[in-house]
Amino acid sequence: MLAARRTDRLESIVADLREQGGRAIACQVDVTRREDLEHMVERAVAEFGRLDVLVNNAGVGKISAVADLDVDGWTAMIDVNVRGVLNGIAAAMPVFRRQGVGHLVTTVSTSGLKIVPTQSVYAGTKNAVRTIMEGLRQESTDGVLRTTSISPGFVRTEFTEPIDDQAVRDQLSKSMADFGISAESVARAIAFAIDQPHDVEIGDLTIRPTVQG
């Protein structure tokens, strides 16, 4: 089940997966809308019979110095990066509990591990989620739920496009182009966490370019 707001992009991935013999469907979801995630989970269960894993990957980085007071950008990051993840957790948990098994994977960031100027609020949202996931892990030791937080470093994606500060955007885009790793590398790390037997939980996993400082 592939979910995002732009379904045209999802549909082309679905077509690729089907061509390779996979089963896949696209679902339009805005993670800031709780009902969208509830609908997505219902549809996943209806189509596939169960929900094994929810990967909370949607994120936005409106990167700028705090002094720039990009209050709308802060709101967007809190809404997508924190509220969006909580909406996903709220939608999936009842199904995981009913099934007696489930796995929550969330993409956080090395921004939260090495704090750098201009990324304060973004890193704050990622570390809020890191904290929530660790708390949830401690609350979930009955063997039903696995939790995984993946912290990528620079990955070559469209992540810098929404950044308004031209200098910051250029600098991050350059780093991404110069040494960013592929999105597939992160997907492989997520697959590694998922593929473990259910009694093995990969709690935190950091994956960054070898040359990233």
Ligand SMILES: NC(=O)c1ccc[n+]([C@@H]2O[C@H](COP(=O)([O-])OP(=O)(O)OC[C@H]3O[C@@H](n4cnc5c(N)ncnc54)[C@H](OP(=O)(O)O)[C@@H]3O)[C@@H](O)[C@H]2O)c1
């Ligand atoms: N790229 C990096 O260097 C890097 C490093 C560390 C962590 N991350 C994290 O990795 C994750 C993926 O980011 P990316 O690098 O792949 O950036 P990206 O190319 O900008 O992709 C962002 C993804 O999130 C989706 N999304 C954004 N807002 C959404 C919303 N409200 N509802 C549903 N989906 C939404 C987008 O799809 P639609 O726009 O179609 O909805 C898109 O698929 C994020 O959590 C980001 O913080 C990225």
